[in-house]
Structures are given as C-alpha cells and as structure tokens.
Amino acid sequence: FSIGLFLWANDGSYYISGNQLIPMYESNIKVQKEILNIKRINKQQVQVNVYYEFFNPSEEKTIEVGFEAGAPYGDADWTPDKNGRHPYMSDFMLQLNNKILPYQVSYVSDSLYYKNGKIQAKTLKELDTDEEFANFQYVYHFKATFKKGLNIIQHSYVFDMSSSVYDLYDFYYVLTAANRWANQQIDDFTLIVDMGEFQDFCINNNFFKPNETQFIINGIGKESKYKFAIEQEFEDYRLSFNHFFIRKGQLVLSQKNFKPLSEL
Numbered sequence: 001f002s003i004g005l006f007l008w009a010n011d012g013s014y015y016i017s018g019n020q021l022i023p024m025y026e027s028n029i030k031v032q033k034e035i036l037n038i039k040r041i042n043k044q045q046v047q048v049n050v051y052y053e054f055f056n057p058s059e060e061k062t063i064e065v066g067f068e069a070g071a072p073y074g075d076a077d078w079t080p081d082k083n084g085r086h087p088y089m090s091d092f093m094l095q096l097n098n099k100i101l102p103y104q105v106s107y108v109s110d111s112l113y114y115k116n117g118k119i120q121a122k123t124l125k126e127l128d129t130d131e132e133f134a135n136f137q138y139v140y141h142f143k144a145t146f147k148k149g150l151n152i153i154q155h156s157y158v159f160d161m162s163s164s165v166y167d168l169y170d171f172y173y174v175l176t177a178a179n180r181w182a183n184q185q186i187d188d189f190t191l192i193v194d195m196g197e198f199q200d201f202c203i204n205n206n207f208f209k210p211n212e213t214q215f216i217i218n219g220i221g222k223e224s225k226y227k228f229a230i231e232q233e234f235e236d237y238r239l240s241f242n243h244f245f246i247r248k249g250q251l252v253l254s255q256k257n258f259k260p261l262s263e264l
Contacts, residue, residue: 017070017263018048018173021155022180024064024114029146030055030183038171039194044160046171047091052153054181056146064114066141067092067155068177071134076162078134080105080124086138089159096144096153103142109135175207175260189258193251202241206262208255215242219249 018038023029033053041047069086071078081087085105094101106113106121109128113120119141128135144153161169178186195201203215215223224243244251 018159018171019068020174020177021050021052021065021067021153022177024066024119024141025117027063028056028058028182029063029151030057031178031181031186032150033188034178034186035190035192036173037192037194038173040161040169040196040199041158044163044169045158046161047158048156048173050153050155052155054146054151054153056148056151058148060145060147062143062145064119064141065144066114066119066139068174069138069140071136071138073133074162078129080107080138085140086159089157092140092157094142094153094155097147097151101142101144103140106139106141107136108139109137113137113139173264175264176262178260185257185259187257189255191251191253191264194249195246197246197248199246200244201246202243203251204262204264205240205242207260207264208253208258209261213253213255215244216252217244217246217249218252219246221246221249 031052032055033051035051037049037051039047039049069089072088077087079087085092092103094103106119107124107127108120109122109126110120119139121139122136161171163169193203217223222245224245225240
C-alpha cells in the first residue's frame with residue numbers, strides 16, 4: 001500500500017487508481033464529511049466504501065458528477081470489459097439520499113473534457129492507443145439532484161491493485177480532486193485502512209499535515225518512519241512514509257478542515 005514510484009517498470013502493472021467524486025462544473029455545494037474506508041478483501045483486490053455528507057445552501061439543483069479512472073498500462077490490458085467499463089473495477093455503486101443512481105461510462109482523452117454542458121466523449125477508435133498503451137481516462141458520470149441542506153452519498157467499488165517487482169500490491173487514490181467542491185476541502189475527514197492480518201506496508205504522509213494529526217492503530221501492530229530518496233534523470237524524489245507492521249486491526253486517520261496536499 002505504497003505510492004507507485006516504481007510502478008511503471010517493465011515488470012509492473014498499473015491497473016487503476018481510486019478517486020474522489022467530482023463536480024463537472026463549478027458548484028456551491030460543500031463536502032461537510034467524508035469517511036473513506038479501504039479494505040483488502042483478498043491477495044490482489046480492495047473494496048472501497050466512501051460515505052459523503054454534502055451541504056447545498058441553495059435551492060434544489062441537479063449537477064453532473066463524475067468519477068475518473070485512468071486506463072491501465074504496463075503488463076495490463078487497457079481494453080474495456082464487455083459492458084464498456086473499466087476492466088479492473090467491479091461492483092460500482094452510487095446511492096444518493098438512499099436512492100440508487102444510474103451512471104454512464106465515457107472515454108475521454110482531454111482533462112478539460114466537460115464543455116458547454118456536455119462530456120466530450122470519444123469512441124475507442126478515436127483514442128490514442130496501441131496494443132500496449134492507451135492515453136485516455138474512463139469517466140463514470142451521473143446526474144445528482146441535491147436537495148437544499150444535507151445530502152448523503154454512499155459510493156463503493158472493488159478493484160484489482162497494481163503490482164511491480166518491488167511491491168506485492170500497490171494502491172493509489174486521488175485525494176486532491178476533493179478540492180474542486182465549493183469549500184475546497186473536506187470539513188471532517190476520516191480514513192480507515194484495513195490491509196488484513198500480518199501485513200507490512202507503507203503509506204506516504206505527504207497528503208496531510210503530520211503536525212496536525214497522526215495514524216491510530218485500532219488493534220495490534222506498530223509504526224515506524226521511513227524516508228526514501230532517489231535521483232532520476234529529471235526529478236529528485238524525496239518521500240516520507242509511515243511504515244506499518246500490522247498483526248491484526250485497522251489504521252485510522254482523522255482531520256478537520258482537511259485540504260489534501262497530494263495523493264494517497
């Protein structure tokens with residue numbers, strides 16, 4: 001459960017990244033609360049469950065909301081499954097105020113893919129791809145009607161973790177997308193991580209302010225600090241990790257007025 005620094009080596013596979021739900025255009029809706037629960041359910045898969053509380057200060061409105069997932073690459077197959085969805089993600093579910101929401105999947109090649117109230121989707125033939133590489137994103141998008149006041153979204157999915165010659169499993173989650181909502185932060189954020197019993201893994205500590213919060217081990221385990229530096233041709237990586245040895249239990253991190261500084 002480490003940052004995918006070596007993930008793009010020839011012997012690695014990038015399958016998919018988790019991501020926050022994002023508005024397709026500017027909105028005055030705020031993220032009041034988020035509980036992000038990440039649980040490893042077998043050797044190579046995690047289940048992600050996210051509980052959101054949004055606050056709409058204005059009258060009822062319907063906006064387009066999306067979930068972005070990059071195409072796989074490396075030793076992985078980027079082609080969609082038989083239903084046109086991401087090949088390494090399943091059981092995708094959205095529920096707004098106790099009502100299941102339908103969604104669509106589009107393929108986009110430009111980060112500014114929402115223009116004039118419409119997603120600029122492309123067909124597979126129009127995308128920049130070859131047998132081994134694909135330069136596009138899957139976008140799961142849906143229309144959400146937010147009533148005035150409090151709105152609750154529950155979001156879940158299962159996906160295959162990436163791997164490399166350095167890591168048995170590797171999980172990457174985009175947090176900074178949460179900054180696109182009106183308050184540009186999550187007022188009350190909780191992260192719960194359960195990688196299973198007798199696991200040794202690292203989590204980067206660059207995405208939060210370490211002096212304001214810390215991980216709590218609910219169970220049996222210990223934590224140490226780990227620093228990593230590598231010089232590459234164009235960049236000098238200097239990363240700091242929390243290194244965990246968990247016999248049994250979960251990790252919990254909580255922070256108020258959480259403005260993600262980088263990705264998980």
